[in-house]
């Protein structure tokens with residue numbers, strides 16, 4: 307004879323959707339919605355730059371990625387983007403570079419939109435302690451991060467990633483690569499230093515854009531990414 311509690315527990319288990327259905331991803335990649343309005347990051351990042359960056363540049367990476375995979379590796383269209391990027395060796399060599407650039411572009415931009423917010427706030431708690439332990443202070447971290455970002459020749463990204471010797475470290479990657487694609491840990495913060503990310507407002511002054519970027523860093527999202535990195 308089941309007790310009322312056992313019956314409730316049994317019905318709760320039965321009510322769960324099957325994992326196969328829950329994990330099924332529709333074929334193909336789509337442009338995610340921005341988590342805020344195009345003008346939300348004004349005056350630091352202007353609405354026109356955000357609109358073009360999201361609807362033209364990010365959309366182009368998604369469209370190109372889908373096109374390359376449809377013709378050359380259609381089974382990858384149902385996989386999460388992380389799995390596509392972790393298995394580039396399985397993509398036909400002729401289009402591997404294109405999948406790398408456009409797939410990396412899709413992952414990087416999706417990540418980037420989520421580490422920015424209108425009222426960025428400041429790092430606190432475990433994250434602030436990790437920044438202090440790794441760089442000496444928040445200001446010294448900003449200098450290290452911006453040095454990596456300004457020093458990236460041509461187009462690319464700067465990242466804050468979990469470190470080996472210290473809790474956090476700064477790195478940068480060219481083009482649309484990211485630290486995981488080089489076999490490293492997932493970043494907890496990143497900034498796009500392609501000219502398309504800042505040229506309309508800041509022209510060639512990448513350092514000015516980086517200074518402004520720190521006003522719109524979503525530190526709660528960065529803290530969440532940091533907490534996740536400690537669990538994996």
Ligand SMILES: [Fe+2]
Nearest residue numbers: 363498500503
């Ligand atoms: Fe970009």
